[in-house]
Structures are given as C-alpha cells and as structure tokens.
Amino acid sequence: HTSAPRAVVFPQTTDQVARIVRLAGQSGFPVVPRGAGTGLSGGALARNGAVVLAFARMNRILEIDAANQRAVVQPGVVNLDLSEGAQPYGLYFAPDPSSQKSCTIGGNVAENSGGPHTLAYGVTVNHVTGLEVVLPSGEVVEFGGKCADHCGYDLTGFFVGSEGTLGIATKITVKLTRLPEASATLLAIFNRIEDAANTVVAITSEGITPAALELLDGWTLRAVEAAAKAGYPLDS
Template sequence: MRALQELLGASKVLGTRDELLVYEYDGAVDTATPDAVALPESTADVALLAKYCHEHDVPIVPRGAGTGLSGGAIPVEGGVVVSFARMARILEIDVPNMRAVVQPGVINLHLENATAPYGLHFVPDPSSQKACTLGGNVAENSGGPHTLAYGVTTNHVTGLEIVLSDGSVVRLGGKAIETEGYDLVGAFVGSEGTLGLVTEATVKLTPLPEEKRTLMAAFATMDDASETVSAIIGAGIVPSAIEMMDQLATQAVEASVHAGYPLDAGGILLVEVDGARDGLDESRARIEAICREHGARTIRVAASALERERLWAGRKGAFAAMGRLSPDYYVQDGVIPRTRLPEILRLVKEAGERHGVRIANVFHAGDGNIHPLIMFDLRNGPEELDRAKEASIDILTACIEAGGSLTGEHGVGMEKNCYMPLQFAPADLAAMRRVKESFDPAGLMNPGKIFPTPSRCREFSLAATR
C-alpha cells in the first residue's frame, strides 16, 4: 500500500481496514477483502498502477459502482481494487456524429440526462442505472428492459481506450461504425474486467423515440402471461420491452412502490412500444387484443408520462422491494428461447419447492431472460444460502437444457464460473482462454472470474459427477 501511495499519491490509495471493508461487497452475495484500493484520476494513473501490479504480480480488480450481480468486482484472489469513482467525466457529447466519449466512472443515468437535451440517448438502461457506471456496463455487457428492440451494451460501443495488465494503453475502434482488423471492441465488451481496464469508452447515441405506449396487463396465471409474450412476437410485433412479474414479486413491489399492479394477479406483463407516433396506437391496440385473447383480467394503458413512470418504477424497483419479503435474496439470470418460458417457469417453481426456498420472478420476458429471486435468511444459518444456491443450479441447468444460457446480462463473475462447463465444452472454454492469454498473458486481470478455477470449483465438479 505504501508503494502504491508513493506511485500515485496518498490521496489516491486506500488501505486501512475500515476503508477496505467498503470494497468487500458488490450487488451479489460473495465477499472478499482487497489488499488495497486505488482511485486513479487519469489513464496515466491506471497505466502506472497496472505496470506496478505487473512487476509485482498483484491481481487487479476493476470496480465501477459495485452494483454488479455476479461478484465481478470482488477481489477473490486479493490484490488491488481499482475504483473508477474519480474518472467520471463525460468527455464529449458529439451530436453530429451521434457519439459520446465517457470515462468509465460515468453513471449510466447521468449520460442519459446529459444527452436528452439533444434528443439522443444511450440505449442500455439496466435497472441499476441510477448508480451503475458505463465502465461496468462495458465490462458486463449490460442490458436492461429495452434491449429487446434496441440491443445490449455491445451493440452501442464503437471505441475503447483500455489499459492492459502490463500497463500498456491501447485504443480500439473509434467513432466510426467499424475499423479495420479484428473487432477487439466486440471481444472486449462483456469480458468482465478479465482482459483489461477500460479508461475511456465511445458509445453510440440513438435518437429518443418520439412517443411511447406502455401498458400493464394482469393475468390469472404465469402460463397465460408467458403465452401472451409468444403471441405478441408471433403476431409480428416487436415491442421495445416486455417485462413479466409473478404474484410474489407484485406484492413486494406494491408494498414498496405502489405502482398500481393488481395484487391478485398471478402474472403481470408490462409492454412498451415506441417510435414514431404514427401507428403506435394501432400496435398498442393489437397488443391489448392479444392480451385479452389470452385471458388478461385487467389492462391499464399509461395515459401520461407520469403514469408510465409509475408503471416502470414498479419494475425497476422490484429487486429493491424484495427486502419486504426476505432479508436476503439471490438473483439468477438464466436465458431460454422465449417459447420455452411456460415450461421453465414451472421448473423454477419446482426447484423452489424441492429446496424449500421461496422464489419470486421479475424478468425480461421478451428476451427469455429470467430473473428468479431466490429468498433466504442468513440469520437462520448459512445452510439457507446453500439451499438457495442449490435451487439456482437446478434452474440454470434447466435453462441450458432448454438451449439457453447461464446469464443474459449479469455476467458469470465468481458466482457462476464453476457452472461454465454446464454450458461450454472444454474446447469452447479453451478458445476463450486463448483470448484471455492474448490480452492478459500474466493472468492478473480480475482472476477467479468467468473461467472455472480448480480450487473453488472442485466441490461443484464433484457434485456434478455424482
């Protein structure tokens, strides 16, 4: 720590026990204490730091706002946590080129607010957008409710400045839609801090939709709601968002946010269409008709921006509202082809019953990206967390068997790295390792993430072979 202070200046390094405690956590359930925390103020600081760590064989763990849900910012193998809290400037809003150039610590919502006056926005809007940073979005390839029509972070990044683990600074891409050679920007986005540190990102800005129509439909059962999702897509409508919530989640949300969701509904859909105002009412009417055909009991169309915000506040505040139901929860992020929704939701329910845990569901139905919130109470002992994890393994296994994925937007991190062999064959992982070694031959960037580690994953591999 003293060496780091000499290198960067005392004000940019934290190292006392109390200071480090704050950096033990992120939005997931695992914790680990860093050896030191660095707060760089420039790319040069980051490069110096990386070079130092490289010379001394110290792991580097980047951290944005710590809202990640897979333990990505946890220094599981110790080392220096690099917080980007002081690299939080929007460097440029380039309206003619429809790009913004930002430092990694810029908060997603701040960028949205800064670009709105120009009629533009950065599309990915994770539920944590009030806190999460662009650097974190790039690392995790974050999504959000509106990715169904507009894509995830990787579809909206054209350039990066990164610092590699040896301290070299590399610029990739730029403001144009593509550059010559391999698409290293594309390979980097979603690499969860394991390939390098983002020190600057150039992102696309997209025109704001002229108008939106948002409707909430309440169904007797989750099956009805999920069949409605397939029917909407099947009718050739691609809404900008289709979100779903079960009764347990609805009750928690209503208790905290009062979004106006009916408490007796078995399943709630929130559907939004946007774009030019022309034809939007027709689309909305078609969606309403499909909802009714599938047994919707209540349909509410937001009549004002305020009502729309209220409907969305329920959805975006859903994870936070879980505190009403349980002191702790564990959220999963599996993906399945959307036509398999009804079946996977039944499997989720069964997994909860089998392991004796309550599970609420709030998720991106249009993408087939489920978010089972598995509740537990650590005050009752660590075995509750174990049961939550067992239920989640069952759920993820079912997702993969249905042709899906372990994670749609939260990342693998240290939470699901042991499960990667469920989805990928050894050769697939070996190919990913080649990319890892190309960027970070020293293996110092965010170790213990994405790839299964022999020490931590032994238990799981044994369980899987039993």
C-alpha cells in the same frame, strides 16, 4: 462475501492507470478495476491481496457528438448521468440496468450489462463502438472508434463482457439513441402464465418489438403493489 484489498487507488488519467498496472505486474499483485460495485457476479471483489483501481475520479463525459450520435466517456461515468447529459440533444444511452442510477459505464462494459429495454435495443456491446484499454502489460491500445463498422477483427466486441480479464477500459465511445417521440405503457392481466407467454410470442411474431416486456406472477405483483401502491389488481 467480503474481502480486503491490499490497496485502493483512485487514478484520474489513463497514464496513471497504466503505471499502476505495470507496478502491480512487476510486484506480482493482481489488479481489480471497480466502478460502483453494483454487479452481482462478484467481479469487483479484491481477492488474493489484489489492488483495487476505483474509477470514482475518472467520471467525466469527454464529448457528446450529437450529429453522429456518439459520446466519449471515462469509465466512472454513471449510466443515468450519461443519458441526462445527452437529453438536451434529444438522445440517450439505451442500455438501462436496474442499477442505472449508480452503475458506471465502465462496469457496463466489463459485464456487458442489459436491462428491461434489451428486447428492443440490445445490451451494452451493441452500443459500444470504441475503447481505449490498458493491457495487463501496462500498454495502452485503442480499439474501434466512432464508426459503427471497422475492418478486421471486432476487438471492441471481444473486449466487452470480459470482466477485466483482458484489460481495463479507460475511455469508452458509445452510440447514443434518439429519444422516442412518444411512449405508452400497457398492463394486461392473464389467468395463466402460459397465456401471458403465448401473447408475447404473438406480439413478436407480428413483427412488433416493444421497448420492454415484463412478466410478473401474482405473488410478485402483490409484493410490488404493497411497496409501490401503483394500483395493481391484487386478485390476479
């Protein structure tokens, strides 16, 4: 599905976003914020003559607070770029969608994105502690901050995953995670999917939480092997 926007604007500051939102509201135009457009829910499509706010120019890591394991970023920062920026401090951003090389933190917030490591580390909402938001009225408000817990309603958690319906995040404070000291990958082959599923239950029931667990059936495994030549057994 495709649709043409009424206009595409590239704001560079929160004030510019607020002014655009106010102008669009006064003129009766819907506004659609856009990160990298990698989402699969159609949230970045500009329908009904919408104005697209593209955050390609609001792509700076504003602060990495290594001592408190926090980072403050603009919404256009690419997910993987944040982890690479935090790596010299022994930290990274845990939510890792399959599109992490191109998807943005603003898009992750809008969609409450996850990834293969959701099992151990949760989704985006578990790693966002503060937000600066432009409301539909054009008013700029702040929720949360660097602290993990705040008194009152969890407005930060309420906002994450709202897909742009409550406002537009223009500054995001996230929690960073320490890089693991070591990691290992185990490949196990099962004759039946039921046996694989029961093994997952057995692992987690022992209190062991792997960083990630992936289940591939035979057809998928053979397709991956044909493309990646990783040495997977073709008779499984």
